[in-house]
Amino acid sequence: MERTELIDKLTTIFRATFDEESLVISDELTANDVDNWDSLTHMILISEIEKGFDIKFRLKELNKMKNVGALIEIITSKID
Amino acid sequence: MVFTSLNFLLFFPAVILLFYITPIKYRWTTLLVASYFFYLNIEPVFGLLTALITLSTYFFTRLIDKVKDDKQKSKYMYINISIVLLPLFFFKYFTAINDGIFDILELYEMRWVLPKITFLLPVGISFYTFMAIGYTIDVYNEEVEAEKNIGIVALFISFFPLILSGPIERAKNMIPQFKSDLKLNPANFSIGLKLMLWGYFMKLVVADRLAIYVDSVYGNLANHNGDTILFTSLLYPVQVYADLGGYSLIAIGVSKILGLDVMPNFKRPFFATSMAEFWRRWHMSLITWLTDYVYTPLSFSFRKYGVSGIVLALMVTFVLSGVWHGATLNFVVWGVLQGLFLSVEALMNKRKTKMENRYKLKSNFLYVIFSIGITYFLFSISQVFGRAVTFEDSIAVFQKVLFERGSLFLDKTTLAYAAIGISMLLLSDFRDEYFPKKFLLFNNKHFMIRLTSYLCVALLILWIGILNGGQFIYFKF
Numbered sequence: 303m304e305r306t307e308l309i310d311k312l313t314t315i316f317r318a319t320f321d322e323e324s325l326v327i328s329d330e331l332t333a334n335d336v337d338n339w340d341s342l343t344h345m346i347l348i349s350e351i352e353k354g355f356d357i358k359f360r361l362k363e364l365n366k367m368k369n370v371g372a373l374i375e376i377i378t379s380k381i382d
Numbered sequence: 383m384v385f386t387s388l389n390f391l392l393f394f395p396a397v398i399l400l401f402y403i404t405p406i407k408y409r410w411t412t413l414l415v416a417s418y419f420f421y422l423n424i425e426p427v428f429g430l431l432t433a434l435i436t437l438s439t440y441f442f443t444r445l446i447d448k449v450k451d452d453k454q455k456s457k458y459m460y461i462n463i464s465i466v467l468l469p470l471f472f473f474k475y476f477t478a479i480n481d482g483i484f485d486i487l488e489l490y491e492m493r494w495v496l497p498k499i500t501f502l503l504p505v506g507i508s509f510y511t512f513m514a515i516g517y518t519i520d521v522y523n524e525e526v527e528a529e530k531n532i533g534i535v536a537l538f539i540s541f542f543p544l545i546l547s548g549p550i551e552r553a554k555n556m557i558p559q560f561k562s563d564l565k566l567n568p569a570n571f572s573i574g575l576k577l578m579l580w581g582y583f584m585k586l587v588v589a590d591r592l593a594i595y596v597d598s599v600y601g602n603l604a605n606h607n608g609d610t611i612l613f614t615s616l617l618y619p620v621q622v623y624a625d626l627g628g629y630s631l632i633a634i635g636v637s638k639i640l641g642l643d644v645m646p647n648f649k650r651p652f653f654a655t656s657m658a659e660f661w662r663r664w665h666m667s668l669i670t671w672l673t674d675y676v677y678t679p680l681s682f683s684f685r686k687y688g689v690s691g692i693v694l695a696l697m698v699t700f701v702l703s704g705v706w707h708g709a710t711l712n713f714v715v716w717g718v719l720q721g722l723f724l725s726v727e728a729l730m731n732k733r734k735t736k737m738e739n740r741y742k743l744k745s746n747f748l749y750v751i752f753s754i755g756i757t758y759f760l761f762s763i764s765q766v767f768g769r770a771v772t773f774e775d776s777i778a779v780f781q782k783v784l785f786e787r788g789s790l791f792l793d794k795t796t797l798a799y800a801a802i803g804i805s806m807l808l809l810s811d812f813r814d815e816y817f818p819k820k821f822l823l824f825n826n827k828h829f830m831i832r833l834t835s836y837l838c839v840a841l842l843i844l845w846i847g848i849l850n851g852g853q854f855i856y857f858k859f
Contacts (some may be wrong), residue, residue: 320733338735340658341673341681342728349685361682362523381654 303381306361308374319347329371340356385632386544386585393420394636401640402566409564413541413640414533420542421506421673421799431469432510432545436536438465439514441530443535459522463515470511478709506546508706510539512671517553519675526554529758534560541578543633543640549628549647551668556642562642576824576836577635580810584628588803592621594848595796600769603778608630611779616762618769618803623651626665652809655753657723657760668706692728697721707768712776716767792845799846806842 309327317325318337339347344350351373352358357380367373384390397416404412422429434444442462446455517538529535538556539545598608599614606614630647637644647667654660661669677699684691686796698719704717727734743749813821823835843849 321735338731341677342658342696342724342731345681345685345692346688348682349679349688352685357804361679364678364682365523 303376305374305378306375308381311354312351312363312370312374312377315350316347319343327370329369329374331370332368351377357381385629385636386582389423398566398639401564406563406565410537410560411533413560413564414537417537417540417542419464421540428507431507432540433536435466435469435511435514436539437531438462439518439539440529440532440535442532444516446518446521447528455522459518464516466511466514466518470507473507474708486528492606509548509550510545511831512550512668513544513553515537516550516671516675519532520553526557529553529557531561541637543636544644545713545807547629547633549630549633549645550671551644553668555645559642566639570638574635574638574640577631577637577638579836579839580627580824581631581633581635582847583803583843584631586625586628586843586849588624588800589628589844590625590848591796591800591803592617592624594770595793595800596621598793599791600771601773603770603775603782606782606791608782608784608786609788610791612783613790614757615766615769615779615783618765619652619758619762620807622765622768623648623664624803624807650815652758652808653754653811653815654757655750657720657727660757660761661720661724668703669849672703676702682782689729693725696724700724711773712767713772715773715776716764719764719767723764728739802842803848 309329313325313327316327316336317323320336320343322337333344348359348364355377357377359376362382363376367376392417397412400412400416402410404708408791418429421432439462442458442465445458449458515527517535521528529538534557537560538551538553541551541556544551567586596614596618599610603611627648633643634646645667647665648664649663651660651664654663677695679696681692681695684695698721700721701714701717703720704713704715707713707716738744738749766779767773767776770779824832826832826835
């Protein structure tokens with residue numbers, strides 16, 4: 303999957319999860335930057351991403367997701 | 383020796399002196415020796431326990447790093463967690479489990495009455511146990527490498543400013559600091575002393591003073607009316623904040639003087655506009671610990687259940703938090719209430735945000751006040767279960783508040799003194815929350831203003847602080 307395609311798909315998931323039509327994701331984006339993205343909604347996001355890309359995360363990988371850039375890296379490594 | 387004891391006021395300068403004359407390379411050993419000296423002066427036998435937990439943690443974290451197979455790593459992690467939790471379970475829950483078993487035996491008339499053995503809870507055990515467990519899990523998660531120097535591991539677990547009641551720190555933050563060149567410098571002294579001064583103020587002027595009033599009501603619930611109990615219960619959160627918050631500031635200040643940066647434990651909790659926000663500002667080191675090591679793994683395991691999974695993970699986490707405080711029904715209820723408040727909030731969140739955005743409520747002053755008020759009120763309700771000794775007492779509190787009116791019992795002297803301290807504390811927090819770099823006193827650019835502030839606070843401590851012992855709520859955890 304091309305990176306741009308991945309980002310498009312991810313953006314759709316982010317927008318749906320946080321109910322924000324105009325959300326734009328970037329490598330540096332973190333939970334601090336998005337309303338309603340906290341530890342309570344984080345797992346819902348994770349679950350939606352897993353469903354959307356048909357992948358499974360491991361708990362250890364969660365700790366490595368410091369920002370969306372890192373998240374994209376991990377998703378990329380799983381779908382290739 | 384408690385921070386507010388005379389012994390500590392002699393111990394700490396002695397440690398600084400020792401620190402100063404030790405070559406930088408070996409300063410961490412000075413801290414280790416000081417920490418064990420500190421702890422052994424309170425509980426000699428339990429110093430042994432701390433040492434054993436250290437040995438086990440060192441041994442198993444080295445093993446986790448050494449083996450390649452994930453299942454093996456996981457096994458060693460769980461073994462150490464079990465070993466480390468064993469003493470905690472035994473000391474904290476022995477009585478509860480004991481009584482439970484005795485009740486069952488009595489039911490079947492099999493109980494032989496033998497002299498009852500009572501155990502003293504090793505001071506600080508809940509705190510350093512959590513630090514050891516966190517470290518173990520961090521090594522497994524590859525957040526941090528297993529430390530090869532057993533002395534450093536021992537220091538991490540026993541570090542005296544933190545060992546009694548936190549903040550509950552992480553290996554990732556502390557171990558690199560312990561291994562670095564620890565230097566004494568005037569800037570750290572200044573910052574640390576200011577933190578200590580304010581911490582002592584919070585503890586001695588606000589918390590211990592309020593305790594006198596709160597204890598007189600909660601210690602005599604039968605003879606007080608609902609209005610008095612309501613008033614007292616609304617004051618109690620301030621006491622807890624000043625108590626644990628003050629103590630934490632002293633711990634952080636002491637560490638700062640020794641050149642170490644420790645995480646904050648409170649962030650102006652009473653300005654939270656929701657329970658979720660409250661828990662990001664109250665006892666932060668405990669909550670982040672529970673979030674990272676309990677809630678996240680649980681909610682990850684339950685993620686296929688969507689919102690129900692989140693709610694379950696929340697409930698388990700907070701019930702655990704309650705039980706961490708004590709093995710009583712009251713603490714379980716406390717935990718359940720926190721979980722309930724957060725779950726309800728989480729479920730209502732989307733609708734609430736929509737409404738807030740539509741009517742621009744977040745910039746509405748009255749709405750903010752209202753949110754702050756509701757949050758504080760909810761927390762006060764849950765704190766009844768934290769203060770009342772038995773579950774029956776908690777129920778009695780609510781019954782009386784709802785149905786028993788009367789004239790307010792006011793210990794006017796105590797409350798007048800407490801009011802001075804409380805206003806200063808709340809004003810200071812208000813300033814920090816809404817006008818962060820303005821109206822500075824301790825950090826004012828003019829030396830005379832700073833000096834006057836220090837002297838005023840110090841004099842207040844000497845004039846209206848409780849200097850003859852008082853009590854410390856979180857000591858018994």
